[in-house]
Amino acid sequence: MKGKNLQLIVEGLSTFYGEAQALNDVFLSVANHQVAALLGSNGAGKTTMLKTVTGFLRPRAGRITFEGQDITHLAPHRIIRAGIASVPEGRQLFGKMSVADNLLLGAYSLTKRKRKAFARPRLEMIFKLFPVLGGRMTQRSETLSGGEQQMLALGRALMGNPKLLALDEPSLGLAPLLVSQMMRLLRQACAEFGLSVLLVEQNARAALKIADTIYVLERGIVVLNGTVEQVESDPRIQKAYLGG
Numbered sequence: 001m002k003g004k005n006l007q008l009i010v011e012g013l014s015t016f017y018g019e020a021q022a023l024n025d026v027f028l029s030v031a032n033h034q035v036a037a038l039l040g041s042n043g044a045g046k047t048t049m050l051k052t053v054t055g056f057l058r059p060r061a062g063r064i065t066f067e068g069q070d071i072t073h074l075a076p077h078r079i080i081r082a083g084i085a086s087v088p089e090g091r092q093l094f095g096k097m098s099v100a101d102n103l104l105l106g107a108y109s110l111t112k113r114k115r116k117a118f119a120r121p122r123l124e125m126i127f128k129l130f131p132v133l134g135g136r137m138t139q140r141s142e143t144l145s146g147g148e149q150q151m152l153a154l155g156r157a158l159m160g161n162p163k164l165l166a167l168d169e170p171s172l173g174l175a176p177l178l179v180s181q182m183m184r185l186l187r188q189a190c191a192e193f194g195l196s197v198l199l200v201e202q203n204a205r206a207a208l209k210i211a212d213t214i215y216v217l218e219r220g221i222v223v224l225n226g227t228v229e230q231v232e233s234d235p236r237i238q239k240a241y242l243g244g
């Protein structure tokens with residue numbers, strides 16, 4: 001990562017639930033306009049990592065820097081305002097609300113004036129990326145299919161004009177074909193919106209297709225970090241995550 005323009009830098013991060021340590025001295029970084037994937041099996045600490053970065057959990061040790069600003073102890077809404085949007089596990093849409101209202105809620109972190117100028121062109125970009133949403137603006141979001149809901153969750157995060165998108169298992173519950181489509185769209189969104197992505201995935205195969213850098217987490221510890229080529233060719237990864 002040396003020499004690259006690092007946007008998010010996590011150093012020595014440790015997070016606990018009571019006395020149970022879920023993250024142990026984690027170092028990780030995301031470069032500008034790149035996708036960093038955090039892989040690991042159930043209970044490895046992936047969600048804990050995202051929640052700590054987005055301010056929903058307080059680390060006991062370590063530092064998180066975003067675009068040069070120390071955000072370690074900022075409240076979630078301030079972290080959103082700094083430019084980090086997250087799509088949590090299970091998407092967390094407002095099911096009774098329409099697609100349109102869910103999208104507009106994503107722009108809520110912007111000032112009123114910014115929202116006015118920004119919402120319409122951004123919506124148009126989102127519809128270009130996810131045409132299916134454009135035709136369903138008045139539909140209640142709970143009646144969307146799983147894949148459509150995931151697109152809506154991504155679209156909503158993009159409405160806040162983030163610089164970094166933190167995603168918790170966007171492939172969860174999607175059929176294999178939709179997973180690769182979702183990953184392609186994510187890569188495309190990254191290019192079109194000038195974004196960086198911190199992608200948490202249990203689906204290593206899918207994440208390896210679009211990531212620039214990979215981190216593998218086991219029991220709260222980063223056990224492997226490198227480029228896709230490096231990680232893919234590691235026998236431990238072959239065995240544990242790629243079924244060979």
Ligand SMILES: Nc1ncnc2c1ncn2[C@@H]1O[C@H](COP(=O)(O)OP(=O)(O)OP(=O)(O)O)[C@@H](O)[C@H]1O
Binds near residue numbers: 017022044049202
């Ligand atoms: N609220 C909580 N209270 C206590 N322990 C928790 C809590 N949330 C998570 N943990 C524990 O912390 C560890 C890491 O959990 P985490 O949810 O970060 O894993 P994960 O990698 O996201 O797993 P999955 O792939 O299943 O989503 C697990 O051992 C889990 O049981």
Ligand SMILES: [Mg+2]
Binds near residue numbers: 046089168
């Ligand atoms: Mg999780």
